[in-house]
Amino acid sequence: MAWYREWFGDEYLELYANRDESEAEGHVDFVEKALGGAPGQSQPRAVLDLACGAGRHTAALRRRGYRALGVDLSVLLLIRGQVPCVAGDMRSLPFADGSFDWVLNFFTSFGYFESERENFLVLGEIGRLLQPQGRFLIDLMNPHFALANLNPREVQNVEGRRVEIDRWYDAASQRLNKRIRVVPAAGSARNYLESVRAYQPEEVTAGLRWVGLALDDLYGSFRGEPYDRDSERLILVGHKPV
Numbered sequence: 093m094a095w096y097r098e099w100f101g102d103e104y105l106e107l108y109a110n111r112d113e114s115e116a117e118g119h120v121d122f123v124e125k126a127l128g129g130a131p132g133q134s135q136p137r138a139v140l141d142l143a144c145g146a147g148r149h150t151a152a153l154r155r156r157g158y159r160a161l162g163v164d165l166s167v168l169l170l171i172r173g174q175v176p177c178v179a180g181d182m183r184s185l186p187f188a189d190g191s192f193d194w195v196l197n198f199f200t201s202f203g204y205f206e207s208e209r210e211n212f213l214v215l216g217e218i219g220r221l222l223q224p225q226g227r228f229l230i231d232l233m234n235p236h237f238a239l240a241n242l243n244p245r246e247v248q249n250v251e252g253r254r255v256e257i258d259r260w261y262d263a264a265s266q267r268l269n270k271r272i273r274v275v276p277a278a279g280s281a282r283n284y285l286e287s288v289r290a291y292q293p294e295e296v297t298a299g300l301r302w303v304g305l306a307l308d309d310l311y312g313s314f315r316g317e318p319y320d321r322d323s324e325r326l327i328l329v330g331h332k333p334v
Contacts, residue, residue: 095285096204100166103274103282105146106250111199116148119198119231120156122314126329127194127227137193140221142182143201147173183213190223198231202296203289206265211289212299219303222332228305232326234312234319235290238268252277266290293319296328306330 136157141150144162146169153160154175162177163185164170170177180186183205195218205211218228239261246257254275261268270286297307307330312323319326 095287096165099272099284099286100145100164101168102172103272103284105169105172107248107255107272109250111148113148113152116152119149119314120152122311122316123194123196123229124156125316126309126311127229138191139194139196140187140192142185142195142197142218143199144173144175144177145169145199147175147177149196149198150175150177182217183210185217185221187221189220190226192221193223193226195221195226195228197229200231200233200288202230202232203267203291204287205289212302215296215299215305216303219305219332222305224332224334226332228328228330228332230296230328231314232291232296232328233268233288234321234323234326235268235292236321237324238290242268250274261290291326293326293328296326300328300330304332306333 136159139153139158139160141147141153141160141162144150144164145166147162150160150162150173162170162173162175163180163182164177165179165181167179170179178186202214203211222228242259242261244259248255248257256273256275258271259269266289267287268290272284272286273281275281293310300307307328309329310319311317311327311329312319313325314327317323
């Protein structure tokens with residue numbers, strides 16, 4: 093079974109508990125500045141939170157009046173979030189063409205799939221779902237920063253459980269991998285994997301052009317700094333041309 097069908101459950105939420113509502117509010121602050129301001133008075137923007145997880149960004153957007161909807165493959169995470177949401181695979185999404193003004197993709201959830209074709213299908217779906225002149229945001233790890241700061245071994249105590257994390261980079265596949273071993277106080281250990289393609293900016297830009305999307309800006313963080321090799325994040329903002 094593919095790693096992303098096994099890992100995204102309660103233990104994932106516990107490991108990433110620092111990714112909270114406060115952080116999501118800061119991300120939405122950035123989105124409003126980078127994509128064009130708060131919702132209009134007459135017709136709030138329709139926004140898709142793509143790979144929304146438990147929906148913390150969806151919730152933050154809805155608190156500000158956006159018609160935000162989350163979509164994720166993990167039904168368990170969607171249930172935990174309790175926001176308007178749909179279960180779906182981001183390679184083939186269950187929405188009509190031009191359904192959204194904005195499509196937002198946070199926390200390095202692009203690059204999950206093994207083949208370039210599958211990953212670029214996600215970009216194609218973003219383009220299909222956007223209205224003409226619709227805006228998108230894709231938030232990725234910066235591969236230069238991630239490799240320079242790679243911690244190969246880490247042990248945490250999470251909710252009374254020992255969590256052992258091993259990280260490595262596979263140069264042949266250009267993927268950053270993380271093996272997570274959860275050892276409870278009683279019972280058997282459970283093992284999970286994360287594996288994400290580490291994309292260079294020019295690779296994603298080429299993919300965007302391939303699906304007919306235009307890149308407007310590259311940012312290095314949600315504080316709004318321009319992207320460079322030492323940036324913490326690689327945040328792509330662009331639009332769908334008419």
